[in-house]
Amino acid sequence: MSLTPFADQDATGRRVLSAALRLFVEKGYFNTSVADIVRASGVSTGAIYHRFGDKQHLAETLLDSLMRGIENQFATLLTGDSDPLTRIRALIRLMLQQAEADPQMVTFILYARHREFLPEHPPICALRPFELMRDLVTEAQRASLLPDLDPLVLSAQVFGPTLRLIQARIDGVLPRPLPDYEADLLRALDYLMQEGDRNHAAAAMA
Amino acid sequence: MSLTPFADQDATGRRVLSAALRLFVEKGYFNTSVADIVRASGVSTGAIYHRFGDKQHLAETLLDSLMRGIENQFATLLTGDSDPLTRIRALIRLMLQQAEADPQMVTFILYARHREFLPEHPPICALRPFELMRDLVTEAQRASLLPDLDPLVLSAQVFGPTLRLIQARIDGVLPRPLPDYEADLLRALDYLMQEGDRNHAAAAMA
DNA sequence: GTCTATACGTGGATAGAC
DNA sequence: GTCTATCCACGTATAGAC
Numbered sequence: 001m002s003l004t005p006f007a008d009q010d011a012t013g014r015r016v017l018s019a020a021l022r023l024f025v026e027k028g029y030f031n032t033s034v035a036d037i038v039r040a041s042g043v044s045t046g047a048i049y050h051r052f053g054d055k056q057h058l059a060e061t062l063l064d065s066l067m068r069g070i071e072n073q074f075a076t077l078l079t080g081d082s083d084p085l086t087r088i089r090a091l092i093r094l095m096l097q098q099a100e101a102d103p104q105m106v107t108f109i110l111y112a113r114h115r116e117f118l119p120e121h122p123p124i125c126a127l128r129p130f131e132l133m134r135d136l137v138t139e140a141q142r143a144s145l146l147p148d149l150d151p152l153v154l155s156a157q158v159f160g161p162t163l164r165l166i167q168a169r170i171d172g173v174l175p176r177p178l179p180d181y182e183a184d185l186l187r188a189l190d191y192l193m194q195e196g197d198r199n200h201a202a203a204a205m206a
Numbered sequence: 207m208s209l210t211p212f213a214d215q216d217a218t219g220r221r222v223l224s225a226a227l228r229l230f231v232e233k234g235y236f237n238t239s240v241a242d243i244v245r246a247s248g249v250s251t252g253a254i255y256h257r258f259g260d261k262q263h264l265a266e267t268l269l270d271s272l273m274r275g276i277e278n279q280f281a282t283l284l285t286g287d288s289d290p291l292t293r294i295r296a297l298i299r300l301m302l303q304q305a306e307a308d309p310q311m312v313t314f315i316l317y318a319r320h321r322e323f324l325p326e327h328p329p330i331c332a333l334r335p336f337e338l339m340r341d342l343v344t345e346a347q348r349a350s351l352l353p354d355l356d357p358l359v360l361s362a363q364v365f366g367p368t369l370r371l372i373q374a375r376i377d378g379v380l381p382r383p384l385p386d387y388e389a390d391l392l393r394a395l396d397y398l399m400q401e402g403d404r405n406h407a408a409a410a411m412a
Numbered sequence: 413g414t415c416t417a418t419a420c421g422t423g424g425a426t427a428g429a430c
Numbered sequence: 431g432t433c434t435a436t437c438c439a440c441g442t443a444t445a446g447a448c
Contacts, residue, residue: 028322030236033423046433049425113319116234123377147397152380153371153390160370164362171329174358184359191353191401192394239441252415255443 005105006065015041016048017062025104029059029117060118066105070129073098078132084140085193089186091133092162096178096185099166107170110163133159147195157192161185211311212271221247222254223268231310235265235323266324272311276335279304284338290346291399295392297339298368302384302391305372313376316369339365353401363398367391 006014019041023032034055038045052058077090099106114121124130137155140146146154165181168174174181212220225247229238240261244251258264283296305312320327330336343361346352352360371387374380380387 028319031322034425035423044433045425047431050431055424111319113234113317113322116237116319123379125374125377126379147394149390149394150387152374153367153387153394156367156370156374157391157394160366160368161359161362162366164366164369165359168331168358168362171331173329173332181356181359184355185363188353188355188359188363188398191397195397240443241441250415251443253413256413261442 005069005102008065008068012043012047013051013061016043016051016058017065020058020062021066021104021108024059024062024112025107029112056117060121063108063114063118063121066109067127067129069105070109074129074132078136083145084136084143085145088136088140088158089189091136092159092185092189093179093182095159095162095166096182099169100178103170106166111167111170145193147192158189161188211275211308214271214274218249218253219257219267222249222257222264223271226264226268227272227310227314230265230268230318231313235318262323265320266327269314269320269324269327272315273333273335275311276315280335280338284342289351290342290349291351294342294346294364295395297342298365298391298395299385299388301365301368301372302388305375306384309376312372317373317376351399353398364395367394 006017009017016037020032020037023036023040027036034045034048037043037048037058041048048058052061073094074091077094078087080087082090109124114124134151134155137146137158138151141148141151141154146158149157162185165174165178165185169178212223215223222243226238226243229242229246233242240251240254243249243254243264247254254264258267279300280297283300284293286293288296315330320330340357340361343352343364344357347354347357347360352364355363368391371380371384371391375384
């Protein structure tokens, strides 16, 4: 579990990566020059190139480091042996808190066009954290806690609204902090779950 | 109602904009040079600069022209006097069809980081089409057809899953064409609506 | 209105000293 | 391992002919 960002980097690496993160989010990857990163981080051009090879590799390291952090957070949260619905609720809560607490990270992860500067990188939703989300939904579904829909639709149904709200917040069209909407999001989720219950009951009767 | 893309442009404009759209989606705005657009469109550098001023303004024209097309489509669909839920269903259907039929357009609209190259442009979800989506939800809510949640949460709940599936399709993680998922998406929506019914009944009883 | 050739600035990357 | 000065390629935008 790592609350410190870039826990897998040393002091210099952290300074560079956090400066790069800020600049990439504020101005975009292509509008940020290495010189900008040098200024913002206080680390010299030479040191940056020595460490990261080139600008693209720097961005890749940044993304990987952030993803590792998220993966750890998710893992800690999901190792508990609570039932899948409780874990889904906890995950939604975590996503809202995280997006409000560290919008830069979340923006860069969810919202930057990585393919444009990292053509080889797989899309975010093909990576572990998103995979975990889908697994969680499938598990709940197998326990008849959620309705019998296509798993991909169901994942979209369970986590889509939260992700949309996060995007809305990032775009500046949500007036209040994200956790304020948690209760309503979870209520909507409950309706889906109740539907799971009804299916369950119907199946038992047949 | 305009099915022809760039209906508001003449022949030259259309050639340039459709080439630019394809390149921007494939390689990204910053990885596309004006020379690339010249090659792909067969229109000369001079003509392009004469018409569009500069590369940024070209991108802006492209985005605006596409948004106008969508706005028209939405408008035709929403002028009918059918009840709001029918219109919501029709809108979801349209979005799925459109995203499957013209993924380039949808990718550029929903998924490109416009702020990086059009810093002055308002975020997509602040524009008319998204506004119409929110209005539609509020209307259904006032008629007690949807549960009494925060309107922004409810919009996310109604359209979020569809938008997530579209993104998944664009990222290549959906195996089947989008309209194949329509039925399941609408079923999930029905659960929300039923909840609206129950609230409605409860309110009537009190 | 359209074309080609070109100027100019920017920025990624490196060389070579320390 | 770190720094600074510098090189060179690329791409936007324009000048000026047709």
